[in-house]
Amino acid sequence: MSDLIYPTLDLFLYVLKTSLNTTDVETQKNQAAFLEQLPSDTQFHDHDIETEYLEITHPPQINFIPHNKTLEGYYYAVRLNDTYGLQVDCSINNQTEIQPTKSFTILKTEIEQKLNKELAIIGKTWLLSGWLLENSSQNPEDIAKNCYYALFKDTSWQPEKGTFLDGKVFEIGRSQYINQSLKNDTSSLNSNEHHVIITIYNNRESAEKAAEFYKDWMGLFCYRSKISWAYWQSRLVKESLLNHYKQIEENRKVTNLSNSRQEKQNITTYRKNLNNIDSILQQYTIDLLNLSFQKQIIEINLSNYQLRLALIKEKAGQNNQLDFLEKFSALAKKKYLPQINKDIENMQIGLKLLEDTINVTRSRIEVEKSERERSFQELVAVAGAGIATVTLLQSPAKDFCSKESMKDIFPKIPYFCNYPFSYSLMVGIIVGFMVWWLRKRLR
Structure with a gap:
């Protein structure tokens, strides 16, 4: 029975x-x-x-x-x-x-x-x-x-x-x-x-006396639940942190792969990657703070759990053996808190690596931007030389060809005087090319 x-x-x-x-x-x-x-x-x-x-x-x-x-x-x-x-x-x-x-x-x-x-x-x-x-x-x-x-x-x-x-x-x-x-x-x-x-x-007397401990159990079980809950939350936060880190690693690998192949990345692509990494990093930082917050919850409730258990033991008297309830607090101290501390340490290292990734991406954007500005300046210099040459030659060419004495000097190039702008443009292109070549040699 x-x-x-x-x-x-x-x-x-x-x-x-x-x-x-x-x-x-x-x-x-x-x-x-x-x-x-x-x-x-x-x-x-x-x-x-x-x-x-x-x-x-x-x-x-x-x-x-x-x-x-x-x-x-x-x-x-x-x-x-x-x-x-x-x-x-x-x-x-x-x-x-x-x-x-x-x-x-x-x-x-x-x-x-x-x-x-x-x-x-x-x-x-x-x-x-x-x-x-x-x-x-x-x-x-x-x-x-x-x-x-x-x-x-x-x-x-x-x-x-x-x-x-x-x-x-x-x-x-x-x-x-x-x-x-x-x-x-x-x-x-x-x-x-x-x-x-x-x-x-x-006996009945012991059971009736036990009813006086309901409020104590209410507190003790609450602290126990909050410790377990906070530890579980920390596992979810760690999972989220790892996912964020993987996403940033994927962005970084795509960029590095393009660079290793000497593929030209435009600034828009770099900025898109940077914005993605920046957004993920913000969530990563929030999760890292949340991980520390869960650690504090465990520490506070572990202290409360130990105090409440001590009061229950004192109230119950010396003939009671409730040491088995201390095994949970030992679990929190020997497993939960050290695990979270290690996770925080590792994730802070990860945060430093992520910040380095952002700095590298920003540097690449600046390099790409500088190259674009230099290319633009190159274009302006070459185009400026060519346009200046065309402008300077067009008017003198017309004056030169209008003189009767000059027509006898250039009898074999009749189109020079008929199309002065075209010839000026051709000379301008030649001058522009020479300016580009000299700038490249002197760089």
Whole structure:
């Protein structure tokens, strides 16, 4: 048998009220989406103040009417600084008779029916609890395992273990975001990825005392969710940075390939490449700042997580073993933060290379521009010499041919006097060519 008295399932979920660069309209939209999880007649009071913990409904605990009449439950909503937290509690409405562990399937169905499954959350935790019959010989881990499989059938049982208020506690944590893609940046309530805490108490007194820790769990799970969320965000930002870098590399390779083939690139092409690189570089810089911002989120919430866990340990007493909850903070310190630090270091090197690429492209534009200006000056000089020659020769040629004495001197070139402009133009072209040749030799 795997039975419990008063099986209770709590879902803690978290939604960002504000985030980086969030506008007032977006903040109001986030608030409205969160309110959709609560009954329509809920009295909502979210004062615009910075606070670590604020109950935002009146009354703070709102009972709901379950679809299954054998159940009971309530909502409890708070704001923790920039994040909304919601606890949805559901239990079998019977505190005297034992219930099968498969009851948790019914409880989960009831909770999910109360929620908008399209809500974009940053994290969630399932908390399962109940107590044993007096002098029960059942193995608490076997019961906890059956409770877990009542909720998640296609996952393996690999828990962390401890004790809490003379009961056995088990934690199963899986990243909610590891399989998410850049195009899917929301977390569905139906996600198979999850964080689960199961506590099997020895008696009713311990379970009732555990209810005093709900506010502490609300804070601890929030900090945990924000750390995981920020780390996942940093992975998306890193992916975006790499994509930006690849795009700039493609632009640079096209330019270098043309230069290696000694192909003439016009200024318009260079400027187009430069504008493309410049635009991508702006996004790259923004993403790099965002990466540092995610690091700060992890650092702040890691500190809060450790402080909250210390308070829970102190409140629970010395006979409790909750050290397994410290493994998550160790993960954040030993993996998340070093990884982001390394990414920031590498991406800053990438930023320097991108800036060098822009400088090289700008230099090429200046070189091409100088060559064009020199070619234009060359054209002006040659054309000027030719035009000046034509202008100087045309009038004297007419005067020269008008003299009777000259007609006898040039009897073999009759067209010289008949077409003085053509001959002047021919001489001008010859002079222009000689000017071009001399400028080229003297360069």
